[in-house]
Amino acid sequence: MKISKIFLYDEPAIPEIGFSRLRDFLKQTFDVQVEQRKNIFQSANDSIASEIAMSRIFKTRQPFEKHEPTTEEVSFEKASFLDSAKTENIVMYDGFEFHKAVTKLIPENERASDQFHIIFTNKFTCTYDQADFRYHGRALIASNPSVISTTGIIEAPAKPKAYYFELISNMTQGLNLESIKKKYQGMYLEYHDAKLSQVVEGYLLQAIFYYLTGDPFCDKRECRLFNAHWQKDLLYSQLEIAKLCDKHQEILNNW
Numbered sequence: 001m002k003i004s005k006i007f008l009y010d011e012p013a014i015p016e017i018g019f020s021r022l023r024d025f026l027k028q029t030f031d032v033q034v035e036q037r038k039n040i041f042q043s044a045n046d047s048i049a050s051e052i053a054m055s056r057i058f059k060t061r062q063p064f065e066k067h068e069p070t071t072e073e074v075s076f077e078k079a080s081f082l083d084s085a086k087t088e089n090i091v092m093y094d095g096f097e098f099h100k101a102v103t104k105l106i107p108e109n110e111r112a113s114d115q116f117h118i119i120f121t122n123k124f125t126c127t128y129d130q131a132d133f134r135y136h137g138r139a140l141i142a143s144n145p146s147v148i149s150t151t152g153i154i155e156a157p158a159k160p161k162a163y164y165f166e167l168i169s170n171m172t173q174g175l176n177l178e179s180i181k182k183k184y185q186g187m188y189l190e191y192h193d194a195k196l197s198q199v200v201e202g203y204l205l206q207a208i209f210y211y212l213t214g215d216p217f218c219d220k221r222e223c224r225l226f227n228a229h230w231q232k233d234l235l236y237s238q239l240e241i242a243k244l245c246d247k248h249q250e251i252l253n254n255w
């Protein structure tokens with residue numbers, strides 16, 4: 001697959017992704033034209049709102065079942081299109097259904113295979129895993145368009161086991177979430193984390209490698225294509241290592 005142009009769609013609620021910085025990163029890395037666009041939902045209508053509401057997940061231990069959205073749920077989506085920063089509660093969406101809906105927002109004349117679209121959203125995309133029969137959060141839905149969920153980056157890779165253990169054991173004695181958060185600070189990404197922009201670069205690379213080679217991931221932790229299931233690994237690959245392994249760097253050089 002060949003890419004002539006990349007379209008990047010902003011998530012204005014999360015300025016920490018450093019939208020213009022990411023455009024420059026893509027231009028430098030892939031030597032390709034990059035166009036910045038506003039939030040993809042700017043052009044969304046009521047029918048898209050209803051499709052997105054339909055993709056909500058209610059049962060996390062069952063495969064996706066289409067849900068008939070209520071008027072409130074559709075209004076919630078419409079309000080989020082106007083101001084995505086207003087969303088307070090985390091809603092889970094089926095990543096593939098969500099992807100189907102947002103694909104309709106790509107203009108017809110920009111759907112050629114060499115036009116690659118990457119959509120940022122703070123909506124939480126999840127996919128059902130047949131291996132353990134439950135939904136898991138996903139930071140990236142790799143396809144064209146690709147979807148990068150900022151909430152997925154925070155919530156999908158797990159925090160340290162000891163963090164969850166303390167959280168649960170403290171619940172019985174009156175929870176002090178702030179003190180636990182403080183203790184583990186720096187070991188995982190927080191909402192509006194200043195490190196987010198550099199971490200997002202790794203997901204951009206995964207999205208584009210998937211499109212170019214059919215494989216977004218690398219099994220080496222010392223590579224930005226590593227599929228991190230733990231926050232610790234995500235921070236290691238994207239911040240400490242911050243480069244591709246030799247094999248993937250060579251693929252990039254020859255691209």
Ligand SMILES: [Zn+2]
Nearest residue numbers: 218223245248
């Ligand atoms: Zn690699």
